[in-house]
Structure formats: C-alpha cells, structure tokens
Amino acid sequence: MKEFLEGSRAVAEIVKLCKPGVISAYPITPQTHIVEELAKMVADGELNAQFVNVESEHSAASVVLGAVATGVRAFTATSSQGLLYMAEVLFNISGLRLPLVMTCANRAISAPINIWNDQQDSVSLRDSGWIQLYAENNQEAADLHLVGYRLSEDKSIMLPVMVCMDGFILTHGMETIDIPKQEEVNKFLPGYRPLYKLDPAEPLTMGLLADPDYYLETRFAIQETFKDVLKMIPKINEEFKNHFGRDYKDGLVEEYCTKDAEKVIVAMGSVCGTIKEVVDAQRAKGKKVGLLKIISYRPFPYARVYDVLKDVPRVAVLDKAVSPGAYAPLAVEIKATFFGKKKCPKVISSFVAGLGGRDITLESVKEIFGKLTQKEVSLEFIDLKPELLKEEYGE
C-alpha cells in the first residue's frame, strides 16, 4: 500500500515484515529513528522480537552476531562513528559467514565533528567482507532490505549485507513509499533456516583459531563467494520483480541514458536522483549525457560497468568519500575496470563532492559535466570555498 513515510520509518516497517527475532542497536544520528520505531513496534507487541539495549555499537554488533550464530534472524542499524566502532565485529560476522542485514545511515566521520551526510563511513568498511548496496531513494532503501535478507541467507552466500542510505537526505526525508503486505513478504522471504548454529544439544565452535595452514583459504572462500553474489543479486531481483512488481533490472547497476552517451557520471546513492534531473535537462538540449548508478559497491560489478562504459568517450566519477593520499574510492574501481582492456573511455575524471553534508546542487552536477573535457581531471573537489582555505593559511 502506498504511504507517505519518513525513510527511517519505511525501513522500520520493512524490517518488521522481515520478522527478525533479535534487534540490537545503539542510537546515533541519523540512524536513531529506525531503531526507535522498531523498539516501539516490539514494545507495542506488533513485532515478536527481543530488542536488546546495549551500551555501545560494539556490543550491538556483538549481540546480533551472537543471535544469528544461534540461528535467529537479526537486525541492527548504525551510522558514522558507530559503524567504525563496530568495525572489529563486522569483520567477525563476515568471517563467521553469518547472514545479517544492517542499515547504514550514511554520515560523515569526525574530526571535526560533523553529523551530516556523506558516504565515508560505509566506504571505509568496504573491505570488511560485507555486501554493500546503495539506495537512491526510500523505496529502494526499503526494498534492498528484502533483497538483502534473501541474498544474505542464501545457502550459497552466507555473508552479511549492509544497506547504505544517505543520512538525513533519505533517513529524514518523507516520500511516497509502497510497503508490501506481510503475506507477500512471507512468500518472498521464508523464515531463516541456518546451515549450522550454536546449540547446547549439539555443541560446535565457530571462528576458532585458523593458523597459517588454514586462514588463507577462509579469505579465498569469501572472495569466491562474492563472485556468486554477482550472479545471485540479478536472480533475486528477478524474483523481487515477480513478487512486488518493481523492476531493478540486474540490481547491480542502473543505466540512465547511457546507450549513446558521450559523457556519463558514475555515482552511488541519493545524488543519482539529482544527476538524473540534470541528465534530462541536458538531453532536452540535445547533449548526449547519462548516469551509471552503482547499486552494488561490494561486490563491485566490473563486467557490467565495462559493458556500460566501454564505448563512452568521457566518464566522470563522483565520490562522496575520499581515500586521503590516493585516488577517490569509486574512481579507483572505474579505472581498474578498464586497465588493459581493448575498449575504454578516453577520459576517466574524478570528482569529490558533498563531504560533511555540503549540498550537491543541480549546479554542482552541471559543473562536473562541464569539467568533463578532453583533459582528464585526476581528482577535483567540487564546491570548494577558496576563501576558507585562505583564512586557514593566513594568506
């Protein structure tokens, strides 16, 4: 049924329909509303789950790790500093091959203190062994949780999924969302049946010592499974379309006006909506521009990206995160896609924008298309305020 909901509320509603048995979280802006809503649902008896209050994100992640290890579907959500504080446990969850879905309400990292949106938090955890899916709008954010549980709990996958949605822009944004019925969700997402679980009747150990004779193979196995994830995401999205009617194609990327494009911006998350507006406006003027939206950042869909961009002369990559001292994170992947390939864009320029909540406007996006010339831009920050930089250095 179509409803007018805040993004956080929509996520809580969809998580409720996924019927997790254990929810544990520690509040942090802009994620708080999600678990507040879930806590209320549990307290009101609408959701039969244990809501475990904890003293930190490290404990929240540990509680859901333990819950899934005993064979129960679980949920948590966090953001920014909270995600970083969870980091140690997140590697354990993927290393233990435990299926879990977590929402990351994307937000900047301190210092200086900044509560606003960018994607530095989740991007910094790209190597944690979690599948990372990025939402453009709140419908996608909600739907990715359904896809996420199916994917995560598939016996051939058994890896955790992080659903990344831009903090405030989506979490605090209210829009029209179609929330499915419980029966429909039940058909798409059956109850969790673990392959193995912690059970006093049949004791086993998980995550025991793997010495140099064994550890390498555990990492190889995860690497191999990520190849299967690339095949599984399109399959699950096909089923999703048949169940709920919304078509995310292969669910790895979204192509927008890329077919004959001469200039394409590659980006992730809510900024893709703003880019689509600019693409439409420029197309109306006869300019051949497009957008490639990355939904699955981990695993990274190199083959799909290659197919979409191989004949595009000029590509701009827009990152909402940085890797100080190196190329921007998403730009690295796009460049890596084409090294040594027969066909490739003549120019792959890299732009960073929107850090710490700096608004990415239509003008910002137009500027990126404008700067996408024959001369490659190795890394440029958009919407910098030069006057602030002058003050800092006392010029």
Next chain:
Amino acid sequence: MKEIRIHARAGQGAITTAALLGYAYFLKGMYPYAFPNFGAARMGAPMNAFVRVDTKLVRLRSQIYEPDYVIVVDATLMRGFNCFSGLKEDGIAIINEKEGANIPKVKTKQKIFIVPATDIAIKTIGRPLGNTALIGAFAAATGELDLDTLLEVIKKRFTGKAQEGNIQAVKQGYEYIKSLH
C-alpha cells in the same frame, strides 16, 4: 514542480509543518518529498525544512534555493539573514506575525501575508506553536491545498484535545487570509 521553504528554529515544529504539508499533497495524489536541513544540532538554532512536490516521484535531492513559497515560522530569523533569498518572481511568503519584525520590500509580483499564527495557536492549542495556523494560511494564500484536505491531515496526525485545537488553528489561519481578500 512546486517548492516550499520553511524557516524556523530547531524545536519550533518546522519538520512537522513540512510533514503535514507533504501529507496533504500525498492525499491529493501528488508526490511530495519533505525533508529537513539542520543547522547546529541544538534547540533554537536556525534550521530549514522543505517540501518539494511534483506529479511524479521527486528525484532532486538538493536543498531549495528558488522556492515558490516561503513560510517563516519565526520572524526574528529575518534579522539575521534573507529568508526571501531566491523567492520566485511571483512567489508568496507567509510570515508568522512578530512585533518589530523587519518585513523586507518585495518585487511587484511577489506577495507577503503576515499571519498572527502564534496568537491563534495560544488561543486554540494553548501553546505558542503557530505551525498549523500557518498551514491554514498557506492553503488560503496559495490555493495549493484545500481546507478539507488539511483537516483530514490534522485528524490523522493528532488525537484528542490536540486534534481539536489544531483543527481550530488551521481553520483560523485559513479564514484570516480569506478575510483579507
């Protein structure tokens, strides 16, 4: 596409205002995107809430720089910065009345409506939260929304005494503008 920018201080209910307007548009079959922009994360700090509405899903995620409509919940904000920045040539502003407020001069086709929303709120709700009176005034001044839809929104959003008070506040805000014509 229409864009509304709400100026308030954190804690004055600007997000609720945006949510109520958004919900009213939703009931009319439109696609609203209502969202806040926080300044410093503390009570009393200047902040904005926005509503962008279209006949199809809104994709544009930036803040609103060239609004069709401006709602000023706290007129003391007009001392600090230009609440009318970027207001469309034929834009409409709804301002919560405040003694001694600097009401700027506007362009020929722009309109300003000053509404005693806080007074209405104290009389109807018993608290100085003029949001619902301002929504009523917005509907009457712009013709974007009708009174019945707003009342339906209030009935869904509030219960008991708060509902009764806010219904009166919406009506009085609406009627205040109508009485000016």
